[in-house]
Amino acid sequence: MPKKILLNSKKIEIILNRLVCELVENHKDFNNTVLIGLQPRGIFLANKILEIFKKDYPDINISSGILDFTFFRDDFRRSEKTLSASTTRINFSIENKNVVLIDDVLFTGRSIKAAMSSMDSYGRPKSIELLVLIDRRYKREIPIEANYCGSKIDTFKGDRVSVEWNDNINNNIIYIEN
Amino acid sequence: MDNISVDHLLSIKSLKKADVNLIFKTALHFKEIINRPIKKVPTLRDITIANLFFENSTRTKISFELAQKRLGADVVSFSSSSSSLNKGESLIDTVNNILAMKVDMIILRHPNPGSPLLLSKNTDSCIINAGDGSHEHPTQALLDCFSLTESLGDLKNKNILIVGDILHSRVAISNIHALNLLGANIKVSCPFTLIPKEIESLNVSIETDIIKALKWSDAVNVLRVQKERMEKSYFPNNREYSMLFGLDTNKINNIKKDILILHPGPINRGIEITSDIVESKNSIILNQVENGVAVRMAVMYLLASKLNLSIN
Known part of the structure; x- marks a missing residue:
């Protein structure tokens, strides 16, 4: 399958810094805001964002967690293979908190719907926002949009967008495969 | 994720090591879920489970029921003392009547060893053995x-x-x-x-x-x-x-x-x-x-994921 680079590491770095700036602009000191990375791929993006906060905004303390929503998905018993769960780690209540969900690619929107249902287990948040690195626009199957978006791209149905994260920031790449 | 290799849980003897590891891995996730402030997921919301206990049970029955409710399943339970078995109905007839009411999964405890195997061969439902005589649990x-x-x-x-x-x-x-x-x-x-x-x-x-x-x-x-x-x-x-x-x-x-x-x-x-x-x-x-609930949730989740879905 041909693999085309959508964003190279330099562009990703600029986008990540911009997303962090937007978050700071809206949430100020993060006193009542929590960041939640969505399993399995959103946690890498969440970690990169937390690294930037640590480096550029060391005075801001952010509560963060990771959320798996497998048991809330709407495609149980609709595929040959059993849906596989990942770890959830949320060591705080989200009752009355502003929650920012973080995922790498926004596609049909169904994962985000499942994630929002799953969050109910931890309380009733004051608000929920969504941050994504890539928005595959015009592919939504339910009415969900991101509040913070790294880059919007147009894709065909069979395309596959994959984000490769590396410890070295210079090696982060986003591909599209046809 | 791979599927569990069996369609029913009749005995440990019928499982492979990979099945046991898969059940444990899945149970870990369910253990985290039952320790959340709200301990429930909707995964089995379209599954109906019957708990058929033909022998006394306290913790196993409660554990299964809790596990089913935590998974969002619909649950019916009965015990032999209040059933039509006392009127001479056979086990297979009793179960087939229950299945006619669109039950997807049966949890069976029975004093006769091999009863779950018998049911699995004569009924069209997923069977989980909750203890059969002195055979297996x-x-x-x-x-x-x-x-x-x-x-x-x-x-x-x-x-x-x-x-x-x-x-x-x-x-x-x-x-x-x-x-x-x-x-x-x-x-x-x-x-x-x-x-x-x-x-x-x-x-x-x-x-x-x-x-x-x-x-x-x-x-x-x-x-x-x-x-x-x-x-x-x-x-x-x-x-x-x-x-x-x-x-x-x-x-x-x-x-x-x-x-x-x-x-x-x-x-x-x-x-x-x-x-x-x-x-x-x-x-x-x-x-x-505590682990009993998580493990039973894992077993029912893995077996339910193999049940045919007929929406079309």
Whole structure:
């Protein structure tokens, strides 16, 4: 399958810094805001964002967690293979908190719907926002949009967008495969 | 993720090691879920489960029911005393009538060994064995081994002792099969009269000196003496059994090492185990109860994911 680079590491770095700036602009000191990375791929993006906060905004303390929503998905018993769960780690209540969900690619929107249902287990948040690195626009199957978006791209149905994260920031790449 | 290799959970003997590991991995996620402020997921919201208990049960029945409700399933339960079995209906007819009401999964406890197998061959439903006579009690063995794994890590080459009424215990047989799958060393300790013939063919060694056996072990699973299944007397009296095989402070102090204490319940305090040992720091008996819900959620989730969905 041909693999085309959508964003190279330099562009990703600029986008990540911009997303962090937007978050700071809206949430100020993060006193009542929590960041939640969505399993399995959103946690890498969440970690990169937390690294930037640590480096550029060391005075801001952010509560963060990771959320798996497998048991809330709407495609149980609709595929040959059993849906596989990942770890959830949320060591705080989200009752009355502003929650920012973080995922790498926004596609049909169904994962985000499942994630929002799953969050109910931890309380009733004051608000929920969504941050994504890539928005595959015009592919939504339910009415969900991101509040913070790294880059919007147009894709065909069979395309596959994959984000490769590396410890070295210079090696982060986003591909599209046809 | 791979699927579980079976369509029913009839016995541990029918499982592969990969199935047990898959159940444990899935149970870990469910354990996290049942410790959330809101302990429920909607995964099995389109599944109806019938709990058919033809024998008395407290913790297994409650554990299954809780697990089903935590998974969002619809649940119907009945016991044999209030069923039409008393009017002469056969097991298969009873179950087929229940299935006609669109039940997807059946949890069966029955005094006759092999009843779950019989149902699985004669009905169109997923069957989970919740204890069939003195044959097997697979979910109990899974939760026992899951609890052991939580405390001891990989059970390969760990020394696990089973003390008690091995002859009448489905828990013992299922545990032996599960521990063998996981590579543990297994020893049993009890009066010779309560040891089944040819148990050594299951890779089990026998030690009637309880102190020697305890010194050898990393964990001991204490089983109840099942008076209700005994047609004759297998030992002189409870007092003598308790002196020789009951776990008490003297015996535990005597071995001068820490070993984990398990008991599948119900406990006969003062016979097979004393209260101070039940409540001691090395006892993981209440962990077993909590893990029971998570493991049963995992088993039902994995089996339900193989059920055909007919929406079209």
